[in-house]
Amino acid sequence: MSVTLNSVAKQGKHGAAMMPIIQGVGRAAIEIAAVLRSAVFRGALGQAGSENIQGEQQQMLDVLADEIFFEEMRSTGFVCAVGSEEQEELLVIDEYTQADYLVLVDPLDGSSNLDVDGPVGTIFSIVRRKTANSDRPHVSDTLQSGQEVIAAGYVLYGPALMLVCSVGTGVNGYTFNSSNARFELSHPDIRIPETGGYYSVNESNSDIWLDNMGDNLERLKNKTGLGMRYVGAMVADMHRTLLKGGIFLYPADNKNNTGKLRLLYEAIPMGFVMEQAGGKAMSKNIAVLDIKPDTLHQRVPVYLGSKTKIDILLDS
Ligand code: AHM
Ligand code: MG
Numbered sequence: 001m002s003v004t005l006n007s008v009a010k011q012g013k014h015g016a017a018m019m020p021i022i023q024g025v026g027r028a029a030i031e032i033a034a035v036l037r038s039a040v041f042r043g044a045l046g047q048a049g050s051e052n053i054q055g056e057q058q059q060m061l062d063v064l065a066d067e068i069f070f071e072e073m074r075s076t077g078f079v080c081a082v083g084s085e086e087q088e089e090l091l092v093i094d095e096y097t098q099a100d101y102l103v104l105v106d107p108l109d110g111s112s113n114l115d116v117d118g119p120v121g122t123i124f125s126i127v128r129r130k131t132a133n134s135d136r137p138h139v140s141d142t143l144q145s146g147q148e149v150i151a152a153g154y155v156l157y158g159p160a161l162m163l164v165c166s167v168g169t170g171v172n173g174y175t176f177n178s179s180n181a182r183f184e185l186s187h188p189d190i191r192i193p194e195t196g197g198y199y200s201v202n203e204s205n206s207d208i209w210l211d212n213m214g215d216n217l218e219r220l221k222n223k224t225g226l227g228m229r230y231v232g233a234m235v236a237d238m239h240r241t242l243l244k245g246g247i248f249l250y251p252a253d254n255k256n257n258t259g260k261l262r263l264l265y266e267a268i269p270m271g272f273v274m275e276q277a278g279g280k281a282m283s284k285n286i287a288v289l290d291i292k293p294d295t296l297h298q299r300v301p302v303y304l305g306s307k308t309k310i311d312i313l314l315d316s
Contacts (some may be wrong), residue, residue, distance in 0.1 A: 003185035005163070005174055012169035018126060019272075020076045023196075026163055026183050028072035029155040032065045032108070032122065037141065041262050045114060053088040053297050054284055061114055062086055065107035069122065073103050080129060081137040083296055085109075090139045090296065095167060098133045098302050102141050106265035107155075110233020121235025125152035125269040129174040139296060142264060146281075146289030152269035154235045155216055164190070164239065166276040171242070189268045189313040190242055192279040192306050197246025198229040200237045205253050211284055211301065213251040218246065220313045234261065238304065242277055247305030247313060251282075259283075259301035263293050280310040 005026050009019040039045050039061055048058045056173055058309030066086040073079040073093070079090045080099040085106040092258045093099070105121040113120050153165025153187045161176035163183050173187025199220060206214045220226065226246055231237050234248070252259045261267050271288030281288040283300045291300060303310060310316075 002177075002182070005183045006298065007172075007185060008165070008167060010170075011167050012039040014150045015167045015169070017078070017100075018167045020078050021103065021126055022151065022153070022163075022165055022167075023074070024076040024079075025069075025122070025153070025155065025165075025176075027075075028069045028159075029161060029163055030181070031068045031072070032155070032246055033161045035064055035068070036061065036114075036120070039114075042243060045118070058086060059108070059111045059114055062108050062111050065122065066105075080105050081141065083139075083142045083264060085262055085297070090137070090142060092137050097136050097291065100128055100133065101138060102129055103286060104142060104264045104269070109235050109266065110231070112232050113231070116179050117210045119156060119158045119231060119233050119236040121157060121233060122155040123181050123235060123266055123269050125149050125264070125272065142296060143291050143293040145222045146268040147270050149268060149289075151271050152272040154238065154269065154273070156239050158182070158236065158239075162186075162239070164242070164273065166273050169275065171277045187243075190277050191275045192242050192274070193245035194306050194308055195245060197226060197244045197309070198303070199226045199247050199249070200228070200230050200241060201249040201251070202230060202232065204227070205251075208253040210252040210254060210257070213249070216313050216315070217249070219315065220309065223312050224309065226309075227249050234266055234270065238274070240278070241271065241305055242274065245306050245309075247303065247309040249304075250302045251315075252264055252301040256299065258299045260299060260304045263288075263291060263298045263300045264296060267291075267300050268293075270302070270304060279305055280307045282310055282314060285314065285316075
C-alpha cells in the first residue's frame with residue numbers, strides 16, 4: 001500500500017491539525033494543474049487586464065489559481081483567512097472566522113513561464129492566529145516570523161505534479177498518481193546535499209546587485225566551480241536546489257532595493273522548507289525565518305541553499 005498525503009497526520013505535534021489543510025492544498029493543486037493543461041483551449045492564457053497590489057500585470061491564470069486555492073481553503077473548515085500575493089487585503093472566510101489557522105499563498109508563482117509552457121508553482125505556509133477565536137481574523141495574524149510557521153511547502157507543476165511540504169519534522173515530497181488520484185510519498189525525508197549542485201540566479205542583474213553580491217557570487221563560483229541553472233520560477237529553482245544541492249538567490253538590486261521576492265508568500269515558506277531539509281535560508285546577514293514581517297506584501301533579498309554554499313557566499 002502506498003503512503004499518501006494522509007501520512008501528514010502522523011508527523012510531529014502539528015501533523016494531525018495540518019493534514020486537512022494540506023489535503024486542501026492537494027485538491028487545489030489537482031484543479032490548478034487541470035486548468036493549466038487546458039488553458040490554451042479555454043482562452044485562459046495571457047493577461048487578465050488587471051494589476052495586483054504590487055502593480056504587476058495579473059495573468060488570467062493567476063486570477064483563476066487564486067480563486068481555486070481560496071475555495072479549497074474555505075472548504076476545509078479549518079482556515080479563518082487567506083493572505084494571497086494576488087489580493088491587496090487579507091481575505092477572511094466569513095463562515096469560519098472562529099477557525100484557528102491562516103494560510104499565506106502565492107497561488108501561481110513564476111507566471112511569466114506560462115506562455116512558454118515552462119514550470120510554475122504554488123507556494124504556501126500556515127500559521128496559527130494570534131487574535132482570539134471570537135474576534136474577526138486580522139492582518140496582524142499574518143505578520144508572524146518564520147519561527148512561528150507551523151507548516152509550509154510548495155506545489156510544482158512540472159512533467160509530474162508534486163507537493164513538497166513540511167510540518168516541522170523534515171520535508172517530504174509527494175507525487176500525484178493520476179491512476180488512483182492520490183498524492184503518493186515519492187521523496188521521503190528530503191535533505192539538501194552538501195556537495196555538488198548548481199548556483200541559480202538571474203545573473204543578468206549582477207551589475208546592479210546591492211550588498212556586494214556580485215563579488216560574493218564570484219567567490220562562491222571560484223571556490224566551488226558550481227555550474228549554473230535558472231528557470232526563473234522560484235518553485236522549480238528551489239526544487240532543483242533542494243534535490244541536487246547548491247544555491248538559489250534573488251538579491252536586492254538598485255531597481256528593487258529590498259529585492260523582488262515576497263517575504264510572506266515566497267521567502268518564509270521556502271526558507272522553512274530549506275531549513276527543514278538541513279539547508280540555510282538567509283536575507284543579507286539575517287536568517288529569513290528571523291525576520292519579523294511589517295506588511296503583508298513586503299519584499300526581501302533571498303539566499304537559499306546548502307549550509308556550506310551559503311557560508312561561502314556570505315563569507316561567514
Ligand atoms: P511572480 O510571483 O510574479 O511569478 O514573481 C516571482 C518570480 C519567481 O518565481 C522567480 O524566482 C522570479 O520571479 C524571477 O524573476 P526574474 O524574471 O527577475 O529573474
Ligand atoms: Mg511569486
